[in-house]
Amino acid sequence: MSGRGKELGKGKRTFHRQVHRDHIQGIxxxxxxxxxxxxxxxxxxxxIYEMTREVLKVFLEDVIRDAIIYTEHAKRKTMTAFDVVYALKRQGRTLYGFGG
Incomplete structure (x- = not known):
């Protein structure tokens, strides 16, 4: 066994395709x-639907930006629920039920 995983070295190689799409339409x-x-x-x-998507996108960008700051400060690569809770608390939107 080479220890290279199941798919490597077994024939045709697959690539990940980049999908260029506005993900906010997923809402x-x-x-x-x-x-x-x-x-x-x-x-x-x-x-209302398109306006709601625009407002939601701005809101999520702000929350995620703050959560990334908390994650990077803790020298982690994985964002936790606490990072999001603290980001919301920083914006004055305290979220109960997830610790913090």
């Missing part, structure tokens, strides 16, 4: 509708 229309329903909204205008 689907039904997902936004469910969040609105949870917030008590009965009817939703068709223009």
């Amino acid at each position: 689907t229309k039904p997902a936004i509708r469910r969040l609105a329903r949870r917030g008590g909204v009965k009817r939703i205008s068709g223009l």
Whole structure:
């Protein structure tokens, strides 16, 4: 056994394809509708979905940027739930139930 894993050296080599796509579109229309329903909204205008995606993207960029700062300061490569909790707390949005 060479210890090189299952797939290496066994014929055709596969490559990872880069998918160039706006990932914010993964937040689907039904997902936004469910969040609105949870917030008590009965009817939703068709223009709301794209606006919601834009606002969500800005919010996530801010939270993830702060969480990355916490992760790098701790000299880790893996972001933990605590990093996200502390990033939210730094922005004045305390999240309960995840420690910290």
